[in-house]
Amino acid sequence: MEWVVVISVLVLTILSLLRINVIVSIIVAAITAGLLSGLNVIESIEMMVNGMGEQANTALSYILLGAFAVAISYTGITAILVNFLIRVLTGKKTMMLLAIAGVASLSQNLVPVHIAFVPILIPPLLKLFDEMKVDRRGVATALTFGLKAPYVMIPAGFGLLFHQTIVDGMTENGAAITTGETALAMLIPGSGMVVGLLVAIFFTYRKDREAVPGAGGSEANFTAPSTEHVTFNRKHLLTIVAIIGALAVQIAFQNLIAGALTGLILMFALVVVPYRKGEQVMADGIAMMGQIAFVMLVASGFGNVLTETGAVNALVEVTSGFLGDNKSLIAIILLLVGLLVTIGIGSSFGTIPIIAALYVPICLAAGFSTMATAALIGTAGAVGDAGSPASDSTLGPTSGLNADGKHHHIWDTCVPTFIHFNIPLVLFGWIAAMVL
Template sequence: MNAVLIAVGVMLVLSLLRINVVLSLTVGAIIGGLAGGLNIMDTIDAFVGGLGGGATIALSYGLLGGFALAISRTGVPEVLVKAILSLVQHEGDSQKKGAAKALIFLVLLSLAIMSQNLIPVHIAFIPLIVPPMLKLMNMLEIDRRLIASILTFGLVMPYMFMPYGFGLIYQDIIVTQMGLAGLDVALSEVPKAMAIVALGMAVGLVGAFITYRKPRQYKTVEVEVTNAPVQEVKTRNLVFAAIALIASLAVQIPTESMIIGSLVGITILYITGALKLKEADEVLSDGMRMMAFVGFVMISANGFSAVINATGDVEPLVANAMKIFDGNVSVAVFIMLVVGLIVTMGIGSSFATIPIIAAIFVPLAVELGLSELAIICLIGTAGVLGDAGSPASDSTLGPTAGLNVDGQHNHIWDTCVPTFIFYNIPQIIFGWLAVVFFL
């Protein structure tokens, strides 16, 4: 049996059994290497030799985590929460239910989108802002499944389409892993390739609005919410935080480096005193620790890819697959998208899926005669599929954490199932159409 299939199969089975994905990747790589005719030392050498390929992504994640937590300590999230709650509650008190609902939807969608790029705090804003809103949402009889869908859209769509913040990291992974698989592409091509798929997500969001537009009643349960900031919020710190964010984004765009952008932002917070020197080490360490897991996954995934390439079984796999598909591009693309969905659903990370599938999909797509844009779209879509809807994904765990503080929002049925239906299905359809369009 083909060593690549064995390696991927072992990794998938272990991941689906909830074995830590880093361990799953390592075990899968070793078994795949042995199955491909490598001895244990050659397999280990190939794995270790490939680890360095994930270092840039791991460092990007670590510094971004540190920068995000440093920004949160300046008081920016607390100020945003207070301002937003003041606006929303004012609209609710005036009995303008339609306007209040629209404002809540717009605020949550905007914050979710900005959490991936402009204010890169990821899901950290959700526990701050959603629980204080629940009482008002109950009064307005808003279906929380719609809120979960809005938040997940804002957490996923930006990184797959916008090359900033987490989006720059995701798209850089696509470019890097495609290069390792033998196809060099430009980072600037990724947003073009993913535009149609992003449109598919927007269609799914509209579908969620239509489906969950009817009022839904919840019991009013008092929950303990901490609105007060943990430390005094100083205006000067807010100003310097804003400068740091703007500077970070301004540097990140021309350099296409999240590392440089994060370093510039952190340095500004250091120099201005917005980040106190006596607290800086702890804050940055905690932030890096917050993102460490994804970094380890990316490093391990690169080792996994190196072992797969070292076996030499990629080409035979492609040749055999071509016989099965018999040149049917449409069927091949659909099957690859489904495989991407299964992988991401299992491990809960689109970022970690790309290195796993790129080694197989890129050579196969080239053999099928797909254009560069079509292959980018195929890899990017196969990677993002399953982030929405996966029980193990931050994009579903985050919304549930905020919406279920009173015990009335089920993680699977109220977050995972709705987001799976309204985002994964459109992504497969629009992703398939986009690949065919770019042919």
């Protein structure tokens, strides 16, 4: 039973590397986990489908955030940002990647649209990337950094949800801690992501690279979205008001759906977007974010199979049972187990409640402090997210970079982000567990 997680995640990884569609890969991996646990194919599928509802909140959030992002782009305010980037950063590849990482970081804490900004901001820049021979793997790494590092280290916006999840998971299992303490605990693991980003930008992907037509599975004709000159006006000011309103509601109620819905309502109430455009805005939002939302649903079903069959519990028990009181070895094993589980489930937010119930008793028995335990849980939850085929942190960048069919999800997004973020996260997470 303890090998079910390992084998099923290997199936998911191998199929993805062989360029099999990520949804098909997740379904096959879930069925594999079910069969190895003694279920038949039909029972495995039913268990997967039953578990899909656990990410319904996330899926609906993404659809509404997509619609909100479309409404924002309708005003032309994103064209101002794109034009600025083109004007200031043309010919400056390193600064371009750093700027993209910075803009992406704002999507987690300041402008709460999460990954929904990527399909709007990145496609207009693809022609510039090609002209400058920018390595798109570097762009994917910069985007994923911005989608992960802020919430890992900063307890605001999406980060508040992440850190509160750690607090709730630990408190429910007998280890009281505050969000302020989890933020301090996650600074060391988060700094590992900063190191990974700098290595990717200044070393790994610094050289010129030609994008390959059809690399992403299609060679459809692509016309870059218009970036005509736009001057700041009243609509843009009201758009900023709507963004602030969405952020305020999200923070106040810790609910993405309420925040996105507030932003949408304000966009129409303030007549920033004409009411008659409502159907089109929603349709475009669904078209933009629907596939990602569905992947998250299927990934949740896979996670349900792993947890309901007891595979995750068995893996933790068998790996912790022979470690004794060797804190150094316990820390690295728990992080690697978190890597396996999170790559399969594809959501650090969804993984933490699962692993907290298993990790807290082990950590307390081994003599880890509450902050060291928080660092282990938070890092184990985040460590597989960047390189997972089913993670929003990888699906988001691909949705923008593959608009012209020249960027492969696995080889150009997942593999680079796995190397540059998951390896440093494991190393720095282990250091945090040892020194806190």
